[in-house]
Amino acid sequence: MGRLILRVKATKLDIAGHRRVVREEALAAEEPLEIRLGHEPFTVSMRTPGDDFDLVAGFLVSEGIIYEPDELISLRFCAGEDENGQQTFNVVEAQLRPDVVLPSLAAQRNVTTTSACGICGTASIDAVRKSSHYAITAPVDQPLVKAEVLASLPGILREQQKLFEKTGGVHAAGLFAPDGELLILREDVGRHNAVDKVVGAAFRERQLPLANTILQVSGRASFELVQKAAMAGVPLLAAVSAPSSLSVELARESGVTLVGFSRGDTLNVYTHGGRIGD
Template sequence: MSEKIRILRYIEGKTFPDNDEIVIEEPLKLTISYKNISRTIYIMRTPIDDKELAIGFLFTQGIIKKLEDVEDVIQDKNSITVILRNPFSFERELLVNSSCGICGNPTLVKILSRKFDIKVNRDILMQIPKKMINLQKIFLETGGLHAAGIFDSNGNPIFIEEDVGRHNAVDKAIGKLLLSNMDSSNLILQVSGRVGYEIAEKAAIVGFPIISAISAPTTSAVELCDFVGISLVGFVRGNKLNIYTHPERII
C-alpha cells in the first residue's frame, strides 16, 4: 500500500522535481471482545492483511492459545473486532508503535526448551533474503517496508508479509501460519531487519526452530534463543552469515 507524492530529488549535484512512492502507515483500531467486556488497542501498521495481523498479535501476546479461541472477526476500514469465546486479560499499553511493537513490556513468557529435528544448509539460508526481497511487492515499489517470511528447510517461500513495523510483519506471517493450520517445527522465520527480544519471543511462542535475519540480533534475543533452543542466524548477506545460537542445525 503506497501513495505517490511530489518531491525534490537530489542526485550528483542536481536538484529536480520528481514523483516518489511512499508507504502508507495508518492506525488499526483493534478491539478485543468477550461478552460485555472489551479492550481497544491501536496498532500503527501498513493497511494490508489486518485479520492476519490481529490473529498473530493476539496469539503471540498470549490472549488466544489457539485459533478456536476466536468466535468471530468483524472487519471494517482501519477497524477490526475480534470476538473471543473465553475471558481474556490484557495489561499492555494501548498504543502499539509500528517501530517498537511491544517494547518496554515487563511481562516475560515462560517457554520450555524445545528439541527440533530440522537441519538447514547454510547456502540455503544465504539465498533466502534475495528470494524474500523479490517477493516484497510493496517494498520493490517504495523501499520503505519491513518484511517477515516463512520458508521451508529447502528455502522455498511459504508466506511473505510486509509492514512498516518489523513486529507487525512477523505477526502477520504468524497469523497466516495459524489460519493455515501449519506446523512451525520444521520452518524458518526470516526477517528483513534486526532481531530484538520481542521478535525472538514471538518465534519462541509459535515454535520456530530457526530465525534468520539480515541484520544483527540483540543480546536479549541471543539469550532467549539459546534458552529455548532456537538457532539464531544474523547478518545473512551475500555469501556471509553469523550463527549466534544452536549451530548444530546449520550444516
C-alpha cells in the same frame, strides 16, 4: 481496505549537479489499527494496511492470549470513517471463545504501539518473557537446513517483496521450508507486524506450531522477534542484520536457533547451531 501506497511530491536535491528536481514518490502507507477484544479496546498499532486479520491473529498468538484456532471465533472490521465519511478499515474486532482468559497484561496494553516497536506498551521486560504453548520440537543437534540454503533465503525474500520494490520503505518476513521453499511472505512498515502477519496467516490455516520451518526477516533480530518466533514454535530465526544481546539470551533460553548478518555467502550463528548443516 486502506491504501498500501501513497504518492507524494518530493524535491530531489542533486548536490553534485547543483539541481533540484520535483518528482512524485511512492511511499508505503502507515495507519493506526485499533484492535478490540469483543467490544473492548485492547491496543492500537501503527501498520501498513493489508492482511489485517492475519496481523490481529498473529498478535494475539504472540501475546499468549490464544493458541488454538477454535479460540478465535471471528474477526471483523468495525465502523470507522475518515473526514470524508469513507470507511477506513482501521478497527478490527476479535471475538474470542468465552473461556479464553485475558492476562492481566491486557489492562496495561491500552496504548499506541509504533511501527518501530511491538512491545512498547508492556509494563516491564519481565512481562514479555512469556511461555509458549508450542514446544520447539526440532532437535538442536540435528541439521534442519543446509547452510547454503539458509544463506539464499534473504535473496529469495527480497525478490518477492513487491511493496518494497515500489516504495523501498517496508520490512518483510518470510516463512520457509528447510529446502528453501517460500511458504508465506508478508510486508509491513513494522518488522514485528510483518512477523505477526506471517504467524497469523499460519494460525488461521491451522498450521501452528511451525515446526521444521525457518523464519527469515529483512531487518535486525530484536528481542520481540525472537519471542514471536518462540511463541509460534519456530525453531530457526534468521535476520540480515544484527541481533541484540537480549535476543541472543532469549533465543538460547527458548531453544531458537538465531542467525544474524545473513548476507551473501556468510552468516553468524549465535545459538543452537547444530540445526544448520554443512
